Amino acid sequence: MQQSGNAYKVRLAFNQLEIPFTLVNVDILRGENRTPDFLRKNPEGRIPLLEMRGRGYLAESNAILCFIAEATALFPDGRWERAEVLRWMFFEQNSHETYLAQPRFWLSIRGGADLRRDHFDDWMERGYAALMSMERHLATAAWFAAGRYTIADIALFAHTHVAGEGGFDLATFPNVLAWLDRVKAQPRHIGIDWVAEPP
Amino acid sequence: MQQSGNAYKVRLAFNQLEIPFTLVNVDILRGENRTPDFLRKNPEGRIPLLEMRGRGYLAESNAILCFIAEATALFPDGRWERAEVLRWMFFEQNSHETYLAQPRFWLSIRGGADLRRDHFDDWMERGYAALMSMERHLATAAWFAAGRYTIADIALFAHTHVAGEGGFDLATFPNVLAWLDRVKAQPRHIGIDWVAEPP
Structure with a gap:
């Protein structure tokens, strides 16, 4: 389900870290996440899902990001810096993702x-509150944690x-807009429409 | 705000890890999280908030748990085991906490x-779905990750x-009920009403 922001996170990190992987498409609009085979892999029926041969399955996009970015520049070593990375990743799951993703869906x-x-009113109100938190943070920092681009x-x-696809207007969030451009300028950045596998 | 489940998480972990800390009460019903002083520490105005002298402030209860449990038995070393811990912590923030905490509040x-x-209908439906995910997991495992009690x-x-305080009935979740008892039986467990500081 490549339009999923959560699935895109993982593709983007894999590509930037130059980690080979096999992409398996699971179209939730066709119920492919509700087949007995998929539910055996992830009983919650949610995507993305990481399969590691010899280990098993790992759900939750942000847990997958932490796993694949371990010991790379995208997930700092320092204990405080790691906590700051996780602080914003938990914020994303608790206060941000639901309210931006559902209107877009x-x-x-x-x-x-x-x-x-x-x-919709509730999603928009909470979504804009999350964007305001980001705008405030980015008024004094180029990145969310550890002083550099991270997971x-x-x-x-x-x-x-892609908040605009959910009806959000980012025009009054100049710091967020500038940060989006900084992210897009990172080496090996790919857009959400990119679905090819790395070489 | 000691009745907050998110604040309780941090008190519980501090106590079980025998880490000394100073408890500062911030009563959100009295707006103590909206004072200029508190908003300077955490612009989101949310609790709990960890202050580390010489470092700064850390928001998000689960990020605080990861930080204080680093290099302890509550947060395993193994890369896959850590990912499993984080998988359930992100699940908690995305699919569980909101829907159980808001009815209770x-x-x-x-x-x-x-x-x-x-x-309420939406919260209850999603809250029960989260409890069902937990029930399913606990049918074949005593703990959520790494085969042992973790953050x-x-x-x-x-x-x-405390889901019952939000109107949830756990009677049809026997695996969850048994797991609650196992958690309560852990060394140095404290109840949510416990607010004294450790010696």
Whole structure:
């Protein structure tokens, strides 16, 4: 489900870290995440899901990011710096991702926004609050943690850069817009539409 | 705000790790998280917040857990085991905490549940789905990650053990109930009402 911001995070990190992987498409609009085979791998039926041969399956996009970025420049060694990375990654899952991803899913991916019309006001209010938190942080820092580009930036970039597809207007968030450009300028950056496997 | 499940997580881990700390109460019902002084420390105005002298402030309860449990038995060393711990901690923040904590806040802490009555059906549905994920996992495992008691269990315990205060009925989740008892039986466990500082 390559349009998923959560799946994109993992593709982006794999590519920037130049780690070979096999991409298996699971289309949730066709219910491919609800087959007995997929539910055996991840009983929650959610994507992305990492399969590590000899180890098993790992769910949760941000846990996958932490796992694959371990001991790389994207996930710092210092104890305090690591905590700062995780601080923003937990923020992303608790206060950001849900409210940006759901409007986009119903407006631009699945369609049928009227089905969840009663939720939109709440999602927009909380989504804008999350964007405001990011704007405030980025007023005095170029990156979210550790003074450099990390998996915290990847996690937050995934749903922020397509927030407009969920009806959000980023025009009043100049620091966020400048940070989006900095992320896009990182080596081996790929867009969310990129689905080819690395060589 | 000691009734907060997120604040309780941190007190519990500090106590079990026998790490001395100073507890500063911030009562969100009195707006103590909205004072200029507190907002200077955490612009999001959320608790818990860790102050480390010489380092600064760290928000997000699960990031605090990772920080203080580093290099202890509560946060395993192995790369895959750490990823499993984080997988359940991200699940807790994305799919669990919001839906269990908000009904409890409006029913049992703040009062005034009618103000958010339109949200209760959604919270209960998603909260029960999270409890079902836990029940399924605990059918074949005693703990959430790494085969032992970790900060993933602490994170999930905090809001699960008081789910009844939010209107959830755990009677049909026998594996969750047995796991709650196992957590309570861990050395130096403290209840959510425990607010004294360690010696």
